[in-house]
Amino acid sequence: MDNSQPRRILVAIKRVVDYNVRIRVKPDGSGVALDGVKLSINPFDAIAIEEALRIKERGRADEVVVATIGPADCQATLRNALAMGAQRALHVVADAALEPLDLARVLLKLVEREQPFLVILGKQAIDDDNNQTGQMLAALWNRPQATFASKVELTDTAAKVTREVDAGLETIEVDLPAVITTDLRLNEPRFVKLPEIMKAKTKPLTSIPLGEIGGPGTARAKVQKTEPPPGRQRGIMVKDTAELFAELSKRGLV
Amino acid sequence: MSKVLIVAEHAGDKLNVSTAKCVKAASTLAGSEITVAVFAAPGSKVAAQAAQIAGVARVIEVSNAVHEHALAAAIAPQLAELAAPFSHVFGPSTTFGKDLMPRVAAILGAPQVSDVMSIESATRFRRPIYAGNAITTVEVTAEKIVATIRIASFEAAGSGGSAAVEAASPAVALPTHTRFVALSAAGGDRPDLQSAGKVVSGGRALASSDAFKLIYSLADKLGAAVGASRAAVDAGYVPSDMQVGQTGKIIAPELYVAIGISGAIQHLTGIKDARTIVAINKDGEAPIFEVADIGIVGDLFTIVPELEKLIEASRK
Numbered sequence: 001m002d003n004s005q006p007r008r009i010l011v012a013i014k015r016v017v018d019y020n021v022r023i024r025v026k027p028d029g030s031g032v033a034l035d036g037v038k039l040s041i042n043p044f045d046a047i048a049i050e051e052a053l054r055i056k057e058r059g060r061a062d063e064v065v066v067a068t069i070g071p072a073d074c075q076a077t078l079r080n081a082l083a084m085g086a087q088r089a090l091h092v093v094a095d096a097a098l099e100p101l102d103l104a105r106v107l108l109k110l111v112e113r114e115q116p117f118l119v120i121l122g123k124q125a126i127d128d129d130n131n132q133t134g135q136m137l138a139a140l141w142n143r144p145q146a147t148f149a150s151k152v153e154l155t156d157t158a159a160k161v162t163r164e165v166d167a168g169l170e171t172i173e174v175d176l177p178a179v180i181t182t183d184l185r186l187n188e189p190r191f192v193k194l195p196e197i198m199k200a201k202t203k204p205l206t207s208i209p210l211g212e213i214g215g216p217g218t219a220r221a222k223v224q225k226t227e228p229p230p231g232r233q234r235g236i237m238v239k240d241t242a243e244l245f246a247e248l249s250k251r252g253l254v
Numbered sequence: 255m256s257k258v259l260i261v262a263e264h265a266g267d268k269l270n271v272s273t274a275k276c277v278k279a280a281s282t283l284a285g286s287e288i289t290v291a292v293f294a295a296p297g298s299k300v301a302a303q304a305a306q307i308a309g310v311a312r313v314i315e316v317s318n319a320v321h322e323h324a325l326a327a328a329i330a331p332q333l334a335e336l337a338a339p340f341s342h343v344f345g346p347s348t349t350f351g352k353d354l355m356p357r358v359a360a361i362l363g364a365p366q367v368s369d370v371m372s373i374e375s376a377t378r379f380r381r382p383i384y385a386g387n388a389i390t391t392v393e394v395t396a397e398k399i400v401a402t403i404r405i406a407s408f409e410a411a412g413s414g415g416s417a418a419v420e421a422a423s424p425a426v427a428l429p430t431h432t433r434f435v436a437l438s439a440a441g442g443d444r445p446d447l448q449s450a451g452k453v454v455s456g457g458r459a460l461a462s463s464d465a466f467k468l469i470y471s472l473a474d475k476l477g478a479a480v481g482a483s484r485a486a487v488d489a490g491y492v493p494s495d496m497q498v499g500q501t502g503k504i505i506a507p508e509l510y511v512a513i514g515i516s517g518a519i520q521h522l523t524g525i526k527d528a529r530t531i532v533a534i535n536k537d538g539e540a541p542i543f544e545v546a547d548i549g550i551v552g553d554l555f556t557i558v559p560e561l562e563k564l565i566e567a568s569r570k
Binding site: 022025032099100104130131134135136138139140143144146147150160163165166167168169171172175185220224228229234235238240241242244245248249253 | 265325326327330348349350352353354355356357358359360361363364365366367368369378382383384385386387388389390391392393394395396429431432433434435436437438439446447448452476494495501503508509519526530531532534543544545546547548549550551552556557560561564565568
């Protein structure tokens, strides 16, 4: 690796409906009601920022750059990331939502500009739940991916990553540069302090029109209809363990 | 006609049930022709197992020592190469498929539909968003469609098939930038939480790691896997790979027993496709009772051992 270049981590983040909001499907089936609901940084992406900051604080990176792709008012989300401690922010201004492969193509352009040794993203956004963008970026970049990370250890040339998989915990080693996507237990993101919020206002935030860096997107998957999930009916209450056992036996479950 | 390529998930010598579930999903596509691709180390019996799944027309076996452990970086370029003649490429929406399939889609330049719950046509799919709190119907316009199949939404295809197994070695360079180091398995001899027919879960009310012995003991009597709520995981009673819910595992067993679990939204999201939910909780107002088929209000430290004794007695 070229030693004259700063060792840079790029963190891609997304603004989503806050995880505490109980979402409501519009009665006409046209989507989820978003008017007036609280928007926040995707929780997995906050974990991604935190991990990048910790790597920098351990002296393994010189700079943390955060990026998002979205409409003009996403800048508040980037300011939040700057207040956490990132040095710079990039805002690719796109009014319409892009599909994961288009997002990955835009991120690849940012990677080519910024030359990071590590890109960290949340494993999925909690709105669309696609869980695609990080893996797609890794493929387009032709670099390794370490998804669903719960532990990251770096050397100068590689990352040893523990991944939360269905069978337990898997550890893989990937050469740098690489893409890492975060799982919930990787870390607990820091709280932002007021002075940091003030300081973040003066940190550099660059806006890049989508047209300058990528096309308008392919829009090959169109949502036709959005419905609430089928509900479950409340069942019966039993008064004691004997009755519980009898009910389970009756249904052939014990 | 839809030509579907399904990537097999396996643990060395044993095919994961998620593969038969993907076959079932593919078979709901009118007039589909189903091929299963197996990436395994030499000597693996997985291809033969895949050939026995009902509805599979052909199995393509890529045998290479590299595939002793499944690595997306090694499988993706080969699966993309094999995908050329197919209209659809499916993988399970397990951590294996979630890791692999977007990498395949990006190599192919194809869109991916994640977590398919049902297939309406060759181009129309239903999938959950917002952790299952809304369901969308998506129409995809593309020559090739990549999808991950939500395994909780499909039963496994039966056995009795006898598909031909062909060897293949796709002409792509395999990357060396990703290396397997170790896997620490969860659960020991108990059934796998993700695919178990019965699951017993414990929550915060267990109040200690030690008290989870109650849960394990009942689970063993029932032949069930053991899960936990996020609260129990966060409290450090059990490891995180046991977590059931929106941010943990989303499961659909025949029987789900929630013990000392209040039923936070994010937990309910993970169990709402269970066939029968049983709730044991001392708080009669707990939200878990809103979704439980059978509920009992009381002290779990009394009820669970009593239930275990009754099960034991019934088998004598």
